[in-house]
Amino acid sequence: MSTTTATATVPRSASHVWDVLVDHEGMSSWGPGITVTLQTEGAPDRNGLGAVRRITAPGPAPAIVEEVVAFEPTRTFGYRALGGVPFKNYGGTVTLTPQGASTRIDYAISLDERVPVVEKVAAAVVARVLLTALVRASKR
Template sequence: MQSTARKTVSAPIDVVWGVLADHEGMHNWGPGISAKVTSTGATDPNGVGAVRRITTPLPLPAIVEEVTAFEPGRRLSYKAVAGVPLRNYHGDVVLEAAGDGTAISYTVVADQRVPLVEKAVTKAIATSLLGGLVRAVKKAG
């Protein structure tokens, strides 16, 4: 099951990438969100192999994710390691130049176990995460 949310922002790719690749800066994505890098990447501290632990103000377990693709200015992908009730949960964020701004595609993928349920959940997650990223980019701009 896959859902993609898209939005174009009036910020250059380097600004959007700076926000996206700053895992510990995720506190700017929404109130009460916190992220900590618990293991750094092989060639870049926030790159492939980096593990981040994300908490929210909700009484839920922390989400632990590992970065699986890191192409500066282009793509950041990750997989859930813990804290996500969806099986084989992955996220993929792609950036593309769009005039003076940046087109962002945020895709969430998970196995379908209950028809329609995962589709609604992955769509809500992709839309929410894209919204948080856009808010953080506006703050950074």
């Protein structure tokens, strides 16, 4: 398994970034044409452990279905793909670290590499794109 991490710091509290991060339906505002629906609620928080979200984008690509597998409020959020991604054992972990009035965001993407160079580059691009979208959404 290979992991790639992208990092940024935003001038917002960890609780603010957390609220943006775990609002599954709110992810629809992160990118043009993206629609996110909650298929299964988590417990005890509806967006928490066990929640299943469906992410659709314009075009012919299949919907991405992800399950929340880590949920430590204001600290760690993790998910794994159940379908719709071209990577084997794809998952993400977002770690928030308060830094004064700001928050450091570490967005890690993990997957099994079948074509190492190609998938490593793809994972780095995905991590950077998702981090950039989260940073932009957190600054609103």
